[in-house]
Amino acid sequence: MFKHSDLIMRTVEEGDLEKMRKLRNDPSTWTMLEHVNFIDAEAQRQWFQKIRSASTDRRYYILCDDQNDFIGIVRSDQIDQANRSIRIGVDIVPELRGKGFGSRAFQLLKKFCFDYLNMHRVWLAVLETNKVALALYKKQGFKKEGIYRSAVFRDGKYLDYIIMSILEDEYRAKRL
Numbered sequence: 001m002f003k004h005s006d007l008i009m010r011t012v013e014e015g016d017l018e019k020m021r022k023l024r025n026d027p028s029t030w031t032m033l034e035h036v037n038f039i040d041a042e043a044q045r046q047w048f049q050k051i052r053s054a055s056t057d058r059r060y061y062i063l064c065d066d067q068n069d070f071i072g073i074v075r076s077d078q079i080d081q082a083n084r085s086i087r088i089g090v091d092i093v094p095e096l097r098g099k100g101f102g103s104r105a106f107q108l109l110k111k112f113c114f115d116y117l118n119m120h121r122v123w124l125a126v127l128e129t130n131k132v133a134l135a136l137y138k139k140q141g142f143k144k145e146g147i148y149r150s151a152v153f154r155d156g157k158y159l160d161y162i163i164m165s166i167l168e169d170e171y172r173a174k175r176l
């Protein structure tokens, strides 16, 4: 586990799978993600086996603290060791949104990626309609890198997928 300002990022255990599935299947979550796919219990178990294997660089962690055993999830993939780059994402359970957990999760993730994984660039992708996330990422020091134009079809419209990143020196300058 990794702890930063009382927020904990820990490994996924079997007992988390139903909560993860519920979070992923909630319309307020999946409408903000790249792909539309609903997950049944069996698919969730198979997915759990897959992410535990070495064949993928996709990692999932659970966010928790002393009061809440499941605040949301953290995901990372596209780890590029040569260029020291990683993609990250965070989803918070609907009932705990707007309480500062997303902001604290990003502070924790930046520390983990830059000060422990020794990354140079941390990036993410966000739909143009996800105003809360866009504002959060900007406040956390992420800068817009570019746009995948009309890349995601959602609710009858093609949406831009915005790529944002923060670099190591920007993270260190902000902390001083």
Ligand SMILES: CC(C)(COP(=O)(O)OP(=O)(O)OC[C@H]1O[C@@H](n2cnc3c(N)ncnc32)[C@H](O)[C@@H]1OP(=O)(O)O)[C@@H](O)C(=O)NCCC(=O)NCCS
Pocket: 028, 029, 032, 033, 089, 090, 091, 092, 093, 096, 097, 098, 099, 100, 101, 102, 103, 104, 125, 126, 127, 130, 132, 133, 135, 136, 139
């Ligand atoms: C995006 C998400 C991770 C943010 O997490 P969160 O815990 O709600 O974030 P916070 O409580 O730290 O709030 C972040 C900022 O957004 C603002 N905010 C939160 N909810 C808001 C809302 N419904 N409307 C307007 N602003 C809102 C907060 O005021 C805060 O801004 P501030 O720091 O200026 O006060 C969370 O909303 C979520 O999981 N959404 C669904 C899935 C998703 O979009 N995932 C990301 C895909 S790229």
